[in-house]
Each structure stands twice: as C-alpha cells, then as structure tokens.
Amino acid sequence: MNLDFTVDEQRFREEVRDWLQDNAPRDPQPLEGAEKRAYDVAWQRKQFDAGWAGINWPKAFGGCGMSTTQQLIWHEEYAKANAPDVGSCFVGLNHGGPTLIARGSEAHQAFHLPKILRGETIWCQGFSEPSSGSDLASLRTRGVLDGDHLVVNGQKIWTSYAHVADYQELLVRTDPDVKKHKGITWIICDMSLPGVEVRPIRTMSGERHFCEVFYDDVRIPLDNVVGEINGGWSVAMSTLSFERGTAFMSRQIALARKVEELIELARKTPKGAMGRMAIDDDEIARKLARLRANVAALQAMTYAAISRNERTGMPGPEGSMIKLSFADLSQDLQRIAAEILGPSMLEYEYGDTGWTHDYLRSYLASIGGGTSEIQKEIIADRVLGMPKGR
Amino acid sequence: MDFDLSEEQNMLQDTVRRFFETEAPTTRLLEIYDGDELLDRELWNRSAELGLAGLLVEEQYGGVGLELLDLAVVADAMGYTAAPGPLLGHALTTLALTLGGSEEQKTQWLPKLASGELIGSVAFAEQGDAWQPDQWTLTVSENRVSGTKKNVLFPSDADLFLVGIEGGRMALVERSAEGVSTQEWDGVDRTRRIGGLSLDRAPCELLTGDSSIAERVRDAALILLAADAYGGAHKSVELTVDYTSQRVQFGRTLSHFQGVKHQIADAAAEVEPARALVWYAAYAFDHRPEEAPRLAAIAKAHLTERYVDASRTMVMLHGGIGYTWEFHCQFWLKRAMFDRSYFGSPSVHRERAAVLAGW
Numbered sequence: 001m002n003l004d005f006t007v008d009e010q011r012f013r014e015e016v017r018d019w020l021q022d023n024a025p026r027d028p029q030p031l032e033g034a035e036k037r038a039y040d041v042a043w044q045r046k047q048f049d050a051g052w053a054g055i056n057w058p059k060a061f062g063g064c065g066m067s068t069t070q071q072l073i074w075h076e077e078y079a080k081a082n083a084p085d086v087g088s089c090f091v092g093l094n095h096g097g098p099t100l101i102a103r104g105s106e107a108h109q110a111f112h113l114p115k116i117l118r119g120e121t122i123w124c125q126g127f128s129e130p131s132s133g134s135d136l137a138s139l140r141t142r143g144v145l146d147g148d149h150l151v152v153n154g155q156k157i158w159t160s161y162a163h164v165a166d167y168q169e170l171l172v173r174t175d176p177d178v179k180k181h182k183g184i185t186w187i188i189c190d191m192s193l194p195g196v197e198v199r200p201i202r203t204m205s206g207e208r209h210f211c212e213v214f215y216d217d218v219r220i221p222l223d224n225v226v227g228e229i230n231g232g233w234s235v236a237m238s239t240l241s242f243e244r245g246t247a248f249m250s251r252q253i254a255l256a257r258k259v260e261e262l263i264e265l266a267r268k269t270p271k272g273a274m275g276r277m278a279i280d281d282d283e284i285a286r287k288l289a290r291l292r293a294n295v296a297a298l299q300a301m302t303y304a305a306i307s308r309n310e311r312t313g314m315p316g317p318e319g320s321m322i323k324l325s326f327a328d329l330s331q332d333l334q335r336i337a338a339e340i341l342g343p344s345m346l347e348y349e350y351g352d353t354g355w356t357h358d359y360l361r362s363y364l365a366s367i368g369g370g371t372s373e374i375q376k377e378i379i380a381d382r383v384l385g386m387p388k389g390r
Numbered sequence: 391m392d393f394d395l396s397e398e399q400n401m402l403q404d405t406v407r408r409f410f411e412t413e414a415p416t417t418r419l420l421e422i423y424d425g426d427e428l429l430d431r432e433l434w435n436r437s438a439e440l441g442l443a444g445l446l447v448e449e450q451y452g453g454v455g456l457e458l459l460d461l462a463v464v465a466d467a468m469g470y471t472a473a474p475g476p477l478l479g480h481a482l483t484t485l486a487l488t489l490g491g492s493e494e495q496k497t498q499w500l501p502k503l504a505s506g507e508l509i510g511s512v513a514f515a516e517q518g519d520a521w522q523p524d525q526w527t528l529t530v531s532e533n534r535v536s537g538t539k540k541n542v543l544f545p546s547d548a549d550l551f552l553v554g555i556e557g558g559r560m561a562l563v564e565r566s567a568e569g570v571s572t573q574e575w576d577g578v579d580r581t582r583r584i585g586g587l588s589l590d591r592a593p594c595e596l597l598t599g600d601s602s603i604a605e606r607v608r609d610a611a612l613i614l615l616a617a618d619a620y621g622g623a624h625k626s627v628e629l630t631v632d633y634t635s636q637r638v639q640f641g642r643t644l645s646h647f648q649g650v651k652h653q654i655a656d657a658a659a660e661v662e663p664a665r666a667l668v669w670y671a672a673y674a675f676d677h678r679p680e681e682a683p684r685l686a687a688i689a690k691a692h693l694t695e696r697y698v699d700a701s702r703t704m705v706m707l708h709g710g711i712g713y714t715w716e717f718h719c720q721f722w723l724k725r726a727m728f729d730r731s732y733f734g735s736p737s738v739h740r741e742r743a744a745v746l747a748g749w
Contacts, residue, residue, distance in 0.1 A: 133709050135639035158710045202715035204723065210710075270518045272741065283737065342519045342738070343541055343731040346584060349576040356578060363705050363713055363723075371709060373649050 005073070012070055016077045019050060024083035031207045031351065037122060037164040040087040044119030053117040054093065061101050061109060062117050068306045075250040079257045086250070088161040088209075092116040092123035096169050099186075103227050103235050108188065112167070124165035126156040126189065126213055127236065133158075134374050136171075137180045137233065141215060143172030143187065150174070150187060150225070152195075152218040158368070162198045162211035165191050170220075175230050186232035188224040195219075205360035206350035248319065252302055252326060255333070258358075259295050262333060263288055265355075266340050278340040287336050291329065298325050317382045324375040327365040334362040395669070399460060403467045409440060410471035416718040422474055423580045423715070429509075429547035434475055438506025442477060447484050451500035458485075458610055459672040462617040466668070469621025469697075469729075472721040474581035476509055478614055479543035483510025483552045486560055486607045490597035495562070499550065511548035512611070513539035513563075513587045514733075521734045522742075523558030523604040530555055534591040535563065541732065545572035545585040553587075553594065558601020561594040568592065579728035581721065606675075609682050611733050612690035613675055617668045619690075619697035619729040622722050623661040626697070626704040629719070630654050633708050650707060657703045661696050668693060684746040691736035691743070697726040 005013070025043055030036040047053045055074050057063020066074065086093060097116045100108045115121040132139040141154025152172055162168065168189040175183030189196070195218035200208035227235040266279035266288060278284050305318050337355050338345055348356040366372040380386045395403075413433055422430065437443065445461050447453020461481055468477065484503050487496055502508040515521045516528075516539060528537035535553060542551070551563045551570075563570060569592035574585040597603065631654060634644035644650045671685035701723040705712040712719040730736065 128710070131638070133639065138639070204713055204715055204720035206715065210714075272738070281737070338727075338730070339735060339737060342735040343515065343521070344519065346541060346578050346728060346731050347575055348578045359727075363702070366706055367709055367713060372706075373647075376649065 005069075009069060009073060013073045013077060016074055017081070019052065020077055020081035020083055023047075023050065024078075024081045028353070029084040029087060031353070032209050034164060036209075037088050037161070039084070040089050041119035041122070043084060044089045044093075044117075048118050053119075054097070056094075057097065057101065057113075057117070061097075061113050068310050072249060072303070072306060075253045078250060079253040085254075088122050088164055089116075089119065091125050091160065091165075091169070092121060092167075095125060096123035096167065099169065099226065099235060099238060102238050103186075105223075105226075107223070108226060112188070121166040122161060122164055124159050124162045124168045124191070124211075124213075126159055126162075126168045126170040128158045129155060130157050134371055136236075137184070139171055139173060139184065141170075141172050142176075143174045143185055143220075145174070145222075145229075146219070148222050149219045150185070150222060152187075152189070152215040152220060154215050156213040156215075157201075157210075159198075159211045159213050160209050162191065162213050163200050163208075167191060168213070169226075171232055171236055174232075178230070181233045183230055184232040184236070185229050186226045186235040187220055188226065189218070189220055190224075193218050193220065203360075204363075205357055248322060248326070249302065249306070252299060252322070255326065255330060256295050256299055258333060259288075259292050262337055262340070263292070265337065269340050271340070271342070284336065284340060287332075287339075291332055291336060294325075294329055294332070298322065298329060301325075317378060320370075320375040320378040321383065323370065324372055324379065327372050327375075330365040331362050334359040393666075395463065399463045402460060403463045405440070406442070406464050406467035406473075407470055409437065410468060410473040413437075414471065414474055416472075416721065419472060419474065419581060419718070419721050420716065423721075428574060428583050429476065429544050430474060431547075434509070435506060437475065437477070443480060443506035444484065444500075444504025446481055446488065447500050447504040448488065451496055451504060453484070453500065453504040457672075457676040458613060459669065459676055462613055462668055462672040465614045465617035466621035469618035469623075469725065470625045472581055472622065472625075472725050476511060476544040476548065476582075478582070478611070478618075479511035479548065479552075480509055481614070482512045482607050482611055483550060485610055486512075486552050486597060486603065487562075489606055490560065490599040490603040492598055495595065495597070499562070503550070508549040509544065509547060510550045510552060511543045511545065512552045512554075512607070513542045513545075514552075514554040514608070515539060515541040516554075519734065519738070521608075522738075523554060523601045523608060526554040526556055526558065528553065528555050528589070530559075530561060530594060530596060533594060533596075534569070535561055535589050535594045536569075536591050537589055539587040539589075541584050542572070542587045544583050545587050546574055551587060552607075553589070554604060555596070558604045559596060559599075560604050560607070561596045563589065563592050563594045577728075579724040581725065582728055605683065606679075608733065609675060609686040612686040612739065613668065613671045615729050615732055616671065616686075616689035616693035619693040619726065620661070620665050620668050622725050622729070623657075623693070623697040623700040624665075626700040626722050626726075627654065627658050627661060629722070630657070630704045630707050633712075637709075644707065653703055653707060657700045661700050664689075664693050664696050684743050687739040687743040687746065690733070691739040694726070694730040695736050698730050701726040 030039055054063030055066045055071050059065035100112055129139050143150040143152050170187050170189040172185055173183050174185040195216040197214040199212045201210040202208050269278045271278040271281055341355055345356045381388050441454045444453030445456050449455040487499055503510050528535055549565055553561050553563050555561050569590040571588045577584045634650055637644045667689040671689040674685050675682040705719050705723055708719055711717045
C-alpha cells in the first residue's frame, strides 16, 4: 500500500486541472432533446480535439489509454471543475464503445469507435423490455434470420436518449427454444432503419430522456452482430460489468462533491430560531457527518477496487456493492437536503434544475441499471457465495 | 369508551373516497399535472354540494356543523385518492372565522364559504420557513396590511385570504381588493397548487382574539395534513401490493420474493399503527384542547414522514414505471412531499413537541 500519488501523477493532475478549468463549458446543460445532444457532442468534440477523449479506452483504439489511477485523477478534477455530466454520450463512451473494443470485429471497431470519440454519434441501450426488467434474460424482442439479415420485431423500454441516438446496442431473442440466456444475440441497430419507432417517456421529474423503442420488421445486417449469434448474453454481461465498474467512478466522485455542496447548503440555510442555520441543528450535523463518512468509505473501497482492477484487468463483483451503496447514499443525501430545505422544496417549476429536481431524480438511483434488490442478489450469490434464490 | 370510528364516520369516509375516485380518477389527475389550469372549479362545486366546503361551519351559518375528527376522516379519504383542490386552506379559513370572527364577519362570510360559492385560503408562511404564529411579521395599520406570504393554496382562485399578522393575529383580505396580487408556481404537487401573495396596503379586517386562535388553526392544519398523509401512505401500500401481485419476473409475481414482501410488510407496519395518532390528535382537538398542540405536532411529524417512506417504497417496488410521469405513483409521492413540508417540516414539529412536553 502506498497512499501517495507519484510525482508524475501529481503533474498529470495539474495538467488535467488546468485544461478543464479553461475548457469545461460554463453554460447550463439542457435537460433533454436535441439541445442536450448538441451540447453534449460539442463538449465531447472539444475533449477529443485536445486529446482527452476516451480516457478509459486503449490507445490502440484512439483512446487516452490512461491507467485507472489517471482516470481517477481525471474524474476527481472533472468533478472539481464542475464539468458537465457526460449526458447523452454516456452509452457510446462507457457501454457501446468498450463492448466493441472487447468483443467487436475489426470492421465494427474501425467504423464506430472514432465516431464515438469525436462526438459524431450517440448510442443508446436496447436491453430492458416492458416484461423484462430485473429479469433481463427473459427478453422477448425477436430477431429472425432471413438471408444475411436479422428481422427484428418487438419493444424495448427505458432506453435513455433513444430519440437523439444514431445507434443502439440491441439484445434480441434469436432462439426461443433453448434456455433463456442461450438464445440471445447482441446486435448494433442503426436507429434510422425503417421500422424503428421511438416514443419518449416523461419521468416524474418532468424531463424526457427515457424512451420506448418499437421494432416493426426492422432488417439489420448480420454484419452488425457483436460476438456470436445466440452468444449475446456474455457480450451483454461484459457491457454491464463496465456499467457497474469503472464507468461508475465519475458518479461517485460527483457524489462526494455533492456532499460538500450539501454541507455548504446547511451552512447558509436558516433553520429554527433567528440567526441559526441548518448546520447548527445537532440532528442535521450528525446526519451530515455520517453521510460524509459513508461516502468517504465508499470512495476508499472504490480506490482499493481500482488497484485490484489494475492488477487483474477486469472490474470484480464488488461493483454491485459499490452500486448498492451508491444508490443508498445518493438517496440519503437527498433526504437530508429535503430536511435542510424544508418547505422551500415545494417552490418548484418543472424544468428547473436544483435540489428539488435532484431529489426526484435520486429515486432512480436504486432502480436504473439494475435495481438495488438485484444488486443484493448478486452480492449474496457471487460475492458471499450463498445459494441462488431464483 | 370506543376506540374506533363511528359508523357515520366510516360512511363519510367511504362516500368521500368514492366521490373522488369517480370524479377525479388518476386519468383526471394526469390531466391536471399536464395542463395549465389551476383550480377545477366544477369539481370544487360538486364537492361543495356534498357538504365538504362547510363541514366545520355551524348549521346556523349554512354548514354541516361537524367536528375536526370528521374533517380528518375526510382528509384521510382525500389523501387516499390524492384528491385535488383547495379544501385544506378553505376549511381552515372557516375554522378561523368560527373561532375568531365577529358575529358580523361570520354572517358576512360563513354562509358563502359553507356553500362553496367563495373559496378561502390561508396565507401563513413567510420567507425562511416561517409558518408559526409567533414568526409572522406582517403589520396592520389603519386596517391595511402590507408584506408578502408564500405557499398559499390556489392564490389566484381563492376569494378570501386568512392572513397571519404580527403577534399571532389573523386578518381577512379579499383577493379582489386593491393592493392584492398573487403569483402561481408549478409547485411539486400539482393537485394542490401553491403560490405567493403580495399585499401592498391592502384593506383587511382583523379577527378578534389573541394568538391562541391562530395556534388552534395551525394545530388543525397539522392534524389534517397528518390525516391526508395517513390516507396516502395507506394507499401507497395498497398500490404496491397490487402491482407486485401482478408483475411477473423470473417466472413468478414479485410478491413471491421475500425481499419484496418484507419491504411492503415493513411499510404497512410503519403506517398502520400511526393512524390512531391522527384520530387521537383530532379527538383531543375537539374535546381536550390542552393536549391538542403537542399531539398535533407529533401526528404531523410522524405521519408525513411515514408517508414519504411508504411512497418511496412504492416507487422503488414499481421499478421504472413508478418513476414515470404517466403512471400514478407520482401523484402520491409528490403529495407526500407536500404533506411533509407544508406548515413546517417534521423536525420543526418534533422540536415543538419536545418543548410542549417540557423537555
């Protein structure tokens, strides 16, 4: 163990800090739609032009090839600079791209990866279906072989940014007669193909970034299959382990930053008797102290996992613990914010950002990307080695 | 001694539930969330025909002459159905007039309020979470009042405001009077729209009596919010049972999974025992006024927090669909946010309860 950053790493940090300070967009990120896409891709392009695109991607594929420690430094400085959330570029940079790097053909890689890095294409994820949420492997969207095409019929749901996306990582059932995990294929769907219809879903916080996607005889060339026909489950799992692994780092650092913002909020929000602030309330002070400790502990665990990952090369199942804990702490944070803000939370206009919006959004933390219940199952089964209940 | 609601009260509750389930079903609530309309005047008129507008008003002024426990039973049913409308502020205005109005004021206002022809609304909250009578700062001189209030229910639709004044006094201000302006916000809970009230030397009529009357009105508000919270929390548990009994994953309904079942059982076990707190506080309000302030504070703090938790469990166990705008979970979740904050957060009222207990 050595808890100091090396001189090189320090120098790297300064370089990152300076660049982000001078270049991170300052205007607010739009909440949804075409404006959000335009904002996100412009920022991605700017990072690409300066050589900062694909921090977790190998150099051979056009990325920065940063070590995980460097990625950590990048994310820390990124959060400190208050740079915008990766937004609609998330799936391409953190799921689609890495999956193509791990499992795609040379043709997939040559065509798609540069476009993702340059902010030219937006990706979305077509995994969940109305009847297949936690039980993802039960998915029913059909892909039927017809010559050199798969003909796709069915429906996906909770597809973030589908209405502004160019490509989709799509899971379809290509063999309904075998065990459910064995008949699934992972295919790249061009969202402009005839028969693809996207309908945005409005969330309770008021914005539309989730969508339903309908497929009516959509003909996708077999060349777009990643991995083998009927071998899509293992491709999907490598995507999900990215989601629950390294891609998670930036959100966690953002969480730690949010804790400090909350403490600032408690310092300047009046509560109770004249002149007293929320932080003077013992109950609130204790909750903040506990939250800060829990977030620090989660970060320490993540750092340890990063070092292990450096040695072994793959994110481990502790990703589920990190995600579970992250969801709980994000929600704790928002509960405390609600306590500090009191009735002023009610003075809300839909379309506003800020604490009320964040409070509503925090409900998603334990649902999206695998519910907390599913994370607990994974922890029990794979981390603790208990018998499978399902 | 009888620890349960009377047959009449149970009937009242059923009637009100059925009324709002029929007249303002979740499809209607979604229209309200989607639209720009403020008050559903037709719904208000129909609920007034049912007697809800004048429930607390004495019969001689055209009301039904019932007690706060009865109104709490109505509030419970309205929480259960996430009923839209201004009844809370309206009922509190009639209560203030009943307790602190002169004979002339009562004769002038109560019959029209009881029939629902006029809508009343309370304007208590001021900047910085200042809801309590001892925190009010507006002053009256020569029967005119200036200053701003916030979190006023349906300010653009109300006809008569009950405004909290310095020293815990209350005054009536007509919306149509000079110097009165209102602002509408979206608000989190669009079934109970709130906004701001600005008064610039607006003509007003003070009610009689000292701050003890305003405190009674405040206590009634806390009890009604607690009752709404119980109704909503109870409904949240019901909706969760219904959904998890239908939704199939891994070849079984979710309700078969212990991890799901236990969360719902926990929610039920948190919510159901709390109902008696509301009844007891309301009964105390009607019959043991010296105990009411502390019980009202406890009930409001406890129930509204239970409601936030139960509605959180509900959204969680609905998964993605529970987080959408179209699906009905959000109506109860946002109502829980409203109940929790309106008239002050749970922590404010726990602290008050501790002081009232002499701690």
